Amino acid sequence: MTSGFAPGGEQASIASVTDRVRPVAIGAPVTAIHFLGPRLAFVGAEESVTLVDAQGDGQGAISRVTVHDGGILCTASDGARIVMGGDDGKLVALDAKGEVTLLAQDAKRRWIDNVALHHDGAVAWSAGKTAFVRGGRREDKTFDMPSTVGGLAFAPRGLRVAVAHYNGVTLWFPNMAANPEFLEWAGSHLSVVFSPDNKFLVTAMHEPALHGWRLADNRHMRMSGYPGRVRSMSWSAGGKFLATSGADAVILWPFASKDGPMGKEPAMLAPLQARVSAVACHPKQDVLAAGYSDGTILMVRLEDGAEILVRRNGTAAVAALAWNAKGTLLAFAAEDGDAGLLPL
Amino acid sequence: MAESSSQKIPVTVLTGYLGAGKTTLLNRILSENHGKKYAVIVNEFGEIGIDNDLIIGADEEVFEMNNGCVCCTVRGDLVRILDGLMKRKGKFDAIIVETTGLADPAPVAQTFFVDEDVQKNARLDAVVTVADAKWLSDRLKDAPEAKNQIAFADVIVLNKTDLVSKPELAEVEARIRGINPYAKLHRTERCKVALSDVLERGAFDLDRILEIEPDFLEAGDDHDHHHGHDHHHHDHGHGHGLKHYHDEEMQSLALRTDKPLDATKFMPWLQNLVASEGQKILRSKGILAFSDDDDRYVFQGVHMMLEGDHQRKWKDGEPRESRLVFIGRELPEQTIRDGFESCITS
Numbered sequence: 001m002t003s004g005f006a007p008g009g010e011q012a013s014i015a016s017v018t019d020r021v022r023p024v025a026i027g028a029p030v031t032a033i034h035f036l037g038p039r040l041a042f043v044g045a046e047e048s049v050t051l052v053d054a055q056g057d058g059q060g061a062i063s064r065v066t067v068h069d070g071g072i073l074c075t076a077s078d079g080a081r082i083v084m085g086g087d088d089g090k091l092v093a094l095d096a097k098g099e100v101t102l103l104a105q106d107a108k109r110r111w112i113d114n115v116a117l118h119h120d121g122a123v124a125w126s127a128g129k130t131a132f133v134r135g136g137r138r139e140d141k142t143f144d145m146p147s148t149v150g151g152l153a154f155a156p157r158g159l160r161v162a163v164a165h166y167n168g169v170t171l172w173f174p175n176m177a178a179n180p181e182f183l184e185w186a187g188s189h190l191s192v193v194f195s196p197d198n199k200f201l202v203t204a205m206h207e208p209a210l211h212g213w214r215l216a217d218n219r220h221m222r223m224s225g226y227p228g229r230v231r232s233m234s235w236s237a238g239g240k241f242l243a244t245s246g247a248d249a250v251i252l253w254p255f256a257s258k259d260g261p262m263g264k265e266p267a268m269l270a271p272l273q274a275r276v277s278a279v280a281c282h283p284k285q286d287v288l289a290a291g292y293s294d295g296t297i298l299m300v301r302l303e304d305g306a307e308i309l310v311r312r313n314g315t316a317a318v319a320a321l322a323w324n325a326k327g328t329l330l331a332f333a334a335e336d337g338d339a340g341l342l343p344l
Numbered sequence: 345m346a347e348s349s350s351q352k353i354p355v356t357v358l359t360g361y362l363g364a365g366k367t368t369l370l371n372r373i374l375s376e377n378h379g380k381k382y383a384v385i386v387n388e389f390g391e392i393g394i395d396n397d398l399i400i401g402a403d404e405e406v407f408e409m410n411n412g413c414v415c416c417t418v419r420g421d422l423v424r425i426l427d428g429l430m431k432r433k434g435k436f437d438a439i440i441v442e443t444t445g446l447a448d449p450a451p452v453a454q455t456f457f458v459d460e461d462v463q464k465n466a467r468l469d470a471v472v473t474v475a476d477a478k479w480l481s482d483r484l485k486d487a488p489e490a491k492n493q494i495a496f497a498d499v500i501v502l503n504k505t506d507l508v509s510k511p512e513l514a515e516v517e518a519r520i521r522g523i524n525p526y527a528k529l530h531r532t533e534r535c536k537v538a539l540s541d542v543l544e545r546g547a548f549d550l551d552r553i554l555e556i557e558p559d560f561l562e563a564g565d566d567h568d569h570h571h572g573h574d575h576h577h578h579d580h581g582h583g584h585g586l587k588h589y590h591d592e593e594m595q596s597l598a599l600r601t602d603k604p605l606d607a608t609k610f611m612p613w614l615q616n617l618v619a620s621e622g623q624k625i626l627r628s629k630g631i632l633a634f635s636d637d638d639d640r641y642v643f644q645g646v647h648m649m650l651e652g653d654h655q656r657k658w659k660d661g662e663p664r665e666s667r668l669v670f671i672g673r674e675l676p677e678q679t680i681r682d683g684f685e686s687c688i689t690s
Contacts, residue, residue, distance in 0.1 A: 031431070045431040071431035087400075087428055110401060111428060128403065147405050148421055166407050166420065187410045188420045206420060206459075207410055228460055 016309040017299075021340045024062075026050050030333035033322040034077035037096030040331050041082055042320075042339055046071045049082070051098055054329060054341070065098045074125075076117040079325060083123055085112025091125050104132070104140075116152040116161070124152045124161050131163045133174040141174040150206075151191040156198045164189035164203050169213070171201075183213050185220065191231075196239035200260050204230040208246060210253075214260060221262050223253055228275055236281040236288065236302060241267075243288050245276040250290045250300060269305045270298050274313065280321035280330075289330055291318025297332055310342055352467040355426075355439045356543055357452050360474030361483050361490040362445035365503040369474055369535040369542070370442055376539060383429055383436040385422070387444045398436055400425050404444060406451045409458060415623045415647040416458070417451040423459050430465045438543065439466065446489045449473075449496040450626065450647055456548070457649040470547035473497035473527075474535065478507045481516050484523075484591070494520055495594050495626050495671050497527040498547035506533040522589035524671055525596055550642045550653055594626075597675050599668040603688045604635035610687040614643070614650065617683060622648030624675060630668035633658065635689040 029045040040054040047068055053061040068086030075084045082094045089109035093101045103123065106112065110127040117123055122135030126149035133141045147166035154161055155171075163170045166188050171181040188206035195202070200221075202212040208229050212221030225247075232245035240256040249271035253261040270276075274294035281288040286302040295315030299308040311318075316336035323330055333339035360366040374382060383398035402421045409416040422441065429439065441452060449471050456468040473493045476483075480502075483490035494500065500520060505513055513531070520529065528545075530537045610632065618625060628645040643652030658664050670680065 029431075046435075071428055073428050073431070087432070108401070111425075113424065113428075128401075147407075148403055148424065150420075150424075166405065186408070188407045188418075188423075206407075206418070206423065209410075 014307050014309055017342060018309055018312060021310065021342050024052055024331075024333075024339040024341055026333060026337040026339045028337045029335055030319050030337055030339060031072065032075045033320040033331045033333055033339075034075065034082050035079060035322060035324040035329070035331070036077065036082060036094075037080065039096050040322075040329075040341065041077075041094065042331075042333055043072055043075050043082065043084065049084075049094055051096075052341075054324065054331075063098060065094060065100060067092050067094055067100055073111055073113055074115045076115045078117045078119060078121075083115050083117055083125075085115045085125055085127075087111045089127070091115065091123075103134070114149055114152045116154050118154040118159065119156075120159075122154065122159060124154065126152055126163070129165075131161065131172065133159075133161060133172075135159055135174065138175070143170075143172050143174070143180070145170060150189050151203065153192045153194055153201075155194050156196055162192045162194065162201055164192040169201060169203060183218060185211050185213075187211075191233065193233055193235070193242075195242070195255055195260075196235055199258075200255060202233070202242060204233060204244075210244065212260065214262075219262070221260055223261060223266070226251070232276075232278045232280075234279045234281040234288065236286060237284050240286075241281075241302060243279040243281055243290075245279050245290075248272060248275055250276050250279055250288065252302065267302075267305075269302070270300045270307050272296060272298075272313075275317075277317045278319065278321045278332075280323055282327050283323050283325060284327045289321045289323070289332070291321050291332060291334075293317040295334055297321070299330070311340065352465060353433075353436075353439055354469040354544060355441060355456070355466050356469045356545075357449055357471045358440055358442045358474070359447060359449050359471060359493045359496070360445065360501075361476065361480070361487060361493065363479070364445070364474040364476040365501070365535045366442060366445075366474045368503075369472075369501060369537070370440065372535055372537075373440065373539060373543070378539060380437040381435065383432075383439045385425055385439065385441045387442060387447075398429075398432075400429070402441075404447060415450070416649070417454060418458055419451045419455045422452060422455050423462055426462050426466055433465075438469075448489065448492050450492075453496070453548075453646045454649055457646060457651065468548040469543070470498040470545035471496050472499045472501065472542045472545075474501045474503055475516075475520070477502050477505045477513055477516050477531075481519055484519055491523060491591070491594050492626070494523050494527075495673075497524060498545060499542055500524070500527045500529045501535060501537055501542065502529055502531050503535050504533065505531045518589045519591070522591045523594045523596070526669060526671070548644065550644065550651070551655060594671070594673050595675055595677075596669060596671045597677055597680060599681065599684045600665060601684075601688055602663060602665050604633050604664065605666050605687050606689045607634040607637065607641075610634070613683050613687050617680065618645055618648045618650055621672075621676060621680075625670050625672040627671045628669065630666070631655075632666045632668075633664035 026042050030042045031045050032043040034041045040052045042050040048064045048066050051063050069088040071087040073085050085091050089106035091104040091112050106127045114126045124133045129145045131143050145165045151164040159175050161172045168184040189203040192203045208226035209224035228246045230244045230246035234243045242253045244251045249268040252267040274292040276290050277293050278291035288300050291297045294313040296313040297311035316334040319335045320333045330342040385400050385402050405421045406417045407420050630643050632641040638657050639654040642655045
């Protein structure tokens with residue numbers, strides 16, 4: 001990650017699609033975006049979600065749905081619903097019609113810090129040190145970790161949950177009597193992701209680094225050199241690369257070979273004189289969208305790093321990016337609630 | 345923290361040994377009619393009687409940074425909670441972190457030195473330690489945590505003074521001063537202290553290192569004159585001044601010189617000192633006059649973590665003195681003094 005690159009200068013010469021962006025005024029800080037059926041959901045920092053018609057011009061049919069009685073701490077979506085946890089101790093689901101369902105409520109009103117969704121409908125969440133899983137008709141399963149849960153992820157296959165915490169990750173099989181597997185690595189592990197092929201597990205740590213394990217043999221992968229903490233990770237189509245925020249360029253770790261990024265240098269794409277704050281890979285093509293701390297948004301081709309300008313700099317940091325499932329729409333929002341939609 | 349932006353939410357750390365009166369002080373802060381809203385991070389739910397939707401339970405989870413330094417510990421739960429609280433910016437004015445009676449304040453303070461996101465949004469205001477006038481002397485003998493909390497404090501609320509005699513009070517104050525002569529000390533009954541004496545102190549604000557501590561580095565042989573509530577200065581009538589206690593384990597060390605320091609020598613010396621002795625050094629602060637530099641340089645540190653900056657131009661007529669203070673455990677005094685001497689421009 002130390003190889004040199006020329007800092008990106010003015011973007012005057014690069015292709016621009018800024019004139020095709022449809023602005024959406026949310027008017028409140030946004031922390032996450034999810035496409036929800038025909039609608040687009042901008043999750044606020046507190047209390048509400050703003051629903052917008054994804055096919056519209058961004059101006060009409062905006063509705064605001066109250067989902068929490070306080071801060072919204074975590075979200076996950078499967079495209080049909082968004083599940084959110086809040087500092088009101090509630091776990092709620094929101095569907096495309098705008099209907100809110102209370103899924104769980106912590107008896108001690110502890111914060112619901114993390115949530116994950118399985119493609120078969122199972123939900124995992126955590127409050128303090130306790131991880132919960134609800135799947136199918138079975139009753140909720142709980143598991144107490146040695147320390148507060150930093151992140152949750154469902155494995156792509158089977159009902160298996162990765163729970164990140166201090167000094168490692170616990171792989172938990174909620175429906176099996178077997179002992180959970182513990183992957184150890186000193187430090188505080190926050191968000192956690194499985195590679196789409198189920199071969200690798202990667203955590204973003206409190207320190208500016210990623211840590212990975214090859215699940216076949218638990219071999220370690222240290223991915224360090226970031227100037228800032230990694231807050232956004234996204235797998236490219238097919239899982240060949242893991243794109244990450246946290247540096248002045250998009251850091252792209254290669255995962256196509258059986259050794260993953262072991263012994264390899266990451267690619268650095270789209271360097272600017274601003275920190276990458278959000279990344280989202282296109283669901284079908286080898287293209288990603290990157291948002292920066294100065295408000296810039298670029299679309300970047302993975303193969304050669306070619307850039308297209310989506311949004312100019314000069315505003316609050318980009319807080320969230322999302323593609324629809326077909327990859328025909330890119331939605332974004334800045335920390336101050338200034339948002340937009342780009343049809344491709 | 346160097347850029348002391350008023351946008352940043354002030355965070356007060358409230359420590360104190362079991363039973364000293366932390367919860368009493370907390371309830372006083374929350375119930376007083378000050379028009380401010382506090383988010384409170386507590387270690388146990390249910391102790392606080394005040395209705396406040398911004399009370400968050402914490403687990404005091406400390407982890408070591410992966411930098412090979414055993415004293416570089418950080419409160420991970422605090423990072424997470426502050427991050428979550430920032431989603432509700434504007435809903436509260438300040439944050440109070442209550443620690444357990446057995447907690448070491450260092451990981452809390454260090455969280456503010458090492459975490460980029462915490463630094464962006466919040467600033468450590470002061471470490472306030474509540475001490476029990478009746479039992480503190482005993483605890484200083486048998487509880488290392490109590491000693492840590494006194495040594496680390498910017499403000500000490502010496503509580504339950506109504507339960508001790510004047511000589512006993514003088515004794516416990518002398519013991520406190522033997523460890524930490526620099527903290528503001530307030531004598532109270534039932535934690536009755538002006539909130540302005542415990543909140544918004546700016547004790548970690550580099551710009552205010554001097555401003556708020558007029559007796560900074562001069563208090564070594566004196567008790568604190570900064571109070572003015574229900575109590576009078578204690579009795580000087582016996583004519584021998586305050587009894588001196590030298591704590592065998594925990595001390596403070598003050599250095600000063602009116603000769604300019606050589607920055608090219610001083611900076612490496614200070615960094616080496618905290619790298620090698622950082623486990624022993626709890627707090628450090630300094631105001632420095634370098635040769636060929638018209639700016640005052642200020643620094644502060646917690647264990648091995650240091651931050652410093654040029655503060656402002658020396659004023660005309662202002663004596664260009666360098667002053668440093670270390671509070672720590674078994675400080676290698678002579679080594680530090682000799683090292684400091686060697687940084688003076690010859």
